[in-house]
Amino acid sequence: MFSFYKIFKNKNWETVVKSLFVNCEDGTNIGKLRIHKLISKLKKDLSFNISSLIINFISSESIFELNKIYLRHNYPTDIITFNYSGSHSNLDGELFISVEDAEINANRFKVSLNNEISRLVIHGILHLLNYDDKKKSNRLLMKRKENELLKRHYFV
Template sequence: MISFNYETDFKLKDEAIFSDWISNVIMSEGFKEGDINYIFCSDDYLHKINVDFLNHDTLTDIISFDYSVGKELHGDVYISVDRVEDNAKDFEVSFNDELSRVMVHGVLHYCGYKDKTEEDKKLMRSKEDEYLSKRS
């Protein structure tokens, strides 16, 4: 089950559309949907998690904790709404497009995609683009 949690004033306009879309991504990748929690928060909230759990003293748009078991995906995806907003402006895309990219990015990590090397980043971006084109 995909759930949405809010540690900020931001709220998704239509949770069901996002939930169905992410479920379809998971199924298309050959995985089973377990419990996936999206937590929307502020820069400060996510920065604290980044420092406390990953020892990274930087701002980021997303941190995902993967608790998957075999082919059943489970995890917590923390998304800074502040970062998504700033990145959307920087990349000259809509907030909704950037938010969708970050949301699918988190679940693609659970499917085994990485983004540490240039080659991995290209594949991740290609998968993001593929699934963004299928979003309602």
């Protein structure tokens, strides 16, 4: 009998999160399996479930437009997070990450692009879990949690 499970298991598909979709604009090469593995680890570490999570890797122009239209911010950003459910334990949301801004950040902070992409994904997940970075004290708490998770998963 043909077994899909054995095929997927042999190709590291056991870490794929069924309700996670990773989209890349304009053929951007992002390691989708690596993103699935990171989300799988974060689910365990931070104790949340996913109803639906979409992670979009887009251009700086696209994220600027989203920021202007939906958040009424007339400035660039590297990530935008939308929480569609309001739930902080069963996530239903969408992350938009600017690959170009991630590359700029990676060069600025002298880290790999994979490290910076992982940091942005973690940052977005923390927002979906109700972490806030508007006040300085909350921003520091969120940054500490990001760094802790990056270290735990060997990105730092």
